[in-house]
């Protein structure tokens with residue numbers, strides 16, 4: 001929407017832009033916290049509610065199913081009502097979803113809460129992306145995206161850390177979820193502050209044309225190149241591996257490796273913590289050197305042996321890991337090394353993969369390209385927790401039978417090898433005649 005007389009208005013000041021980034025990112029902090037708040041209560045849900053691993057997998061998939069449905073119309077809602085209102089509305093849905101989950105007394109109600117969360121959380125991510133594009137286009141857009149993602153990951157890490165700083169809440173599975181409702185309510189507060197900031201900016205600053213949101217145009221399916229589809233395929237298998245692994249990780253560290261809940265939470269948090277720092281750095285590095293498809297292939301190669309390493313390598317000596325102001329825990333050296341390596345991959349691949357799409361797809365279809373990629377991501381991510389949950393149940397995984405977790409780890413490994421295959425195909429395509437410059441474009445080059 002263009003603003004009348006916009007030409008006469010100044011662009012927003014840098015301080016105003018960065019304040020917008022802070023509030024939009026705090027809403028994302030709440031969003032990622034609520035999603036990950038379920039992970040540390042998996043063992044309690046099994047003990048206190050008698051849920052099977054298959055049901056835990058279904059809770060995860062309920063989120064993705066809702067996200068899949070709502071992403072089809074989310075772009076329309078954002079275009080129709082504006083990102084400003086959409087952010088507040090979707091953040092409010094997340095608060096409601098968190099409260100429904102915390103108050104649930106049965107599996108269907110908890111599943112309904114996670115379904116509702118998918119309806120709010122994924123379009124909230126899309127709306128925040130649209131807001132950042134609007135305020136930062138032609139300015140520090142990549143850096144703003146990087147910082148936004150880092151603050152979001154801090155939300156994920158904080159949910160893991162709640163096993164330490166909110167340890168007394170973990171006598172039952174509901175209190176940690178009430179805490180997550182409070183955190184998301186604060187996120188809604190941040191969304192409202194963002195709403196006020198943008199309203200105040202109207203008539204004072206020129207914000208440019210509203211950016212293309214991630215609106216899905218299914219006709220575009222036929223128009224993308226092979227390189228785009230290799231990236232989408234990598235995105236699907238990469239996130240279908242990492243996110244479900246995270247969903248089960250705290251419980252897995254407790255049951256299969258005998259860690260205390262606090263230590264398991266600290267260990268699991270190292271994945272997003274590594275990403276908080278490393279994602280923007282990898283982004284800056286790749287902008288300088290190019291070689292994007294090669295980096296995606298390297299990331300996929302590093303990931304390949306990690307799930308088998310946690311399953312079959314000896315644990316090694318215990319090491320004390322301390323997170324200042326949060327807590328500390330003793331974790332086996334092998335697990336620590338694997339999670340740090342996985343954290344590196346979790347930083348490298350997203351830092352390279354999402355921006356790479358912008359080099360491959362025409363500007364006018366970028367919104368559609370991202371929407372389609374997110375949609376495909378949800379499809380894979382729906383299926384994998386169901387499979388892993390079923391495998392854990394089928395092979396009677398538990399503290400008395402840690403080997404029962406091995407089939408799930410083999411499944412992650414199979415997905416990782418597919419990821420490596422797609423990354424390799426992308427690398428070959430990009431080195432050939434039809435390459436889009438993923439290997440060559442750098443900040444110094446003229447494209």
Ligand SMILES: C[C@H](NC(=O)[C@@H](N)CCCCN)C(=O)O
Pocket residue numbers: 031032035036122125149239350354374377
């Ligand atoms: C940038 C990317 N985000 C996504 O993949 C989202 N569609 C889903 C995030 C859900 C986190 N609870 C990422 O986080 O790497």
